[in-house]
Amino acid sequence: MGNEKPRQRRNTRIRQAIIKSAVEIIHHEGVAALSIRRIADAIDYSPASIYEYYANKDAILQAVCEEGFAKLTEALNDYPPQSDIRLATRECGVQYVRFAVSNPDYFLLLFSNMGNQVYRSPEVSFDTQLLNSPAFMVIHTHIQAMIAAGHCVVTPSYGSFQIALSAWQMVHGIAMLALTMQRHGPLDYSVIRATLDAWQRGFAPHGARKELL
Amino acid sequence: MGNEKPRQRRNTRIRQAIIKSAVEIIHHEGVAALSIRRIADAIDYSPASIYEYYANKDAILQAVCEEGFAKLTEALNDYPPQSDIRLATRECGVQYVRFAVSNPDYFLLLFSNMGNQVYRSPEVSFDTQLLNSPAFMVIHTHIQAMIAAGHCVVTPSYGSFQIALSAWQMVHGIAMLALTMQRHGPLDYSVIRATLDAWQRGFAPHGARKELL
């Protein structure tokens, strides 16, 4: 691999430059400031040339989102090692919120365009589609470990998938409301940890209530 | 009250017509289809005239959001009477999700513009700002009743406010992910109810685990 024609290499290099400048514009000035002409300026091309590499603005945003989801997946694993699976799972959730609040416009963009992103092929079920999404896989793996360690009770109608989805919904709600409401003023991560502890307790087996940390 | 000058009445009537047509456009064709010229067409005015009633498009969207939050607050109480506070609280959460999925663009708009909506005056703390928001008050009231009935454990650092916020975060996450991912295909509300039950269990006192319904 890696030995394509020079033309191919130039093509992909320019494509990368396009989405790189797009990401930078979004990060520094918000998604509202992103325009084809801004990108063209940044990479010293004419606006019309951009359309030689991406069909339209939406295609660019989609590429930006793909990279965004990859970065999010990375971030989910970027926490110090923990002694207990429950703590690790909790910190994974904290990382989700942290990523959101440190890349607000980026994060919001991810989940505005996600409809086109993930669930694009209606022939594949929502569940399998999700289970193949790397970001969800990280969460799902944590939940499976929790179940294996006896920290989560599963029922026939509510298994590891549902629990993982619930975990995602929980951290996503925390992140979203933090972004749209608490944007001013810093977050109290100890409260967030307490919230995630409560979430875990909801799935813990009866009688298991010893406190962590 | 109600006996203002005719000019005042006309003024407010036109203002109402503007946001009413805006709501309809959003509801039928999505927020992307909303433009000043579309509104002007709908109410038989010129585009320029709109600016006699609202400073700019953002001001219109803000007015739409205010109405949206009022409708959301209404919807939160629009469920059949329940025998148990826990069931009522759960149905309130279901209503939140229901409102979101039956008014997707509307709902997404609410929480894109919410930064400007609620937390606008930095001198008032986030907590008191939230506690004065009607939609949050509905949730908070439910949680207070749950606490009073002994279904929720409170600690010095995690009281009714934090629990209510957590409840909002939970349902908001469910709604948001449903909107951006499960937009195709209907929701399984029995799974959502199970999720909300698990959430409640997380705050239930030790040893209280009898199943509801």
Added chain:
DNA sequence: TCAAAAAACCGAACATTGTTCAATAAATAT
């Protein structure tokens, strides 16, 4: 009642957006 003042309304324009297309410049193939 009727002129003056104020308010409401609109046509035309401006700047900015995404996007297209014919024409030109560059790269590649023969």
Added chain:
DNA sequence: ATATTTATTGAACAATGTTCGGTTTTTTGA
């Protein structure tokens, strides 16, 4: 070296939010 394919662009189009000067309508006050 020439023909052909590819890359690039300037200019234009339509749609957007918004402004402004002027015109029409309404209210005011004598």
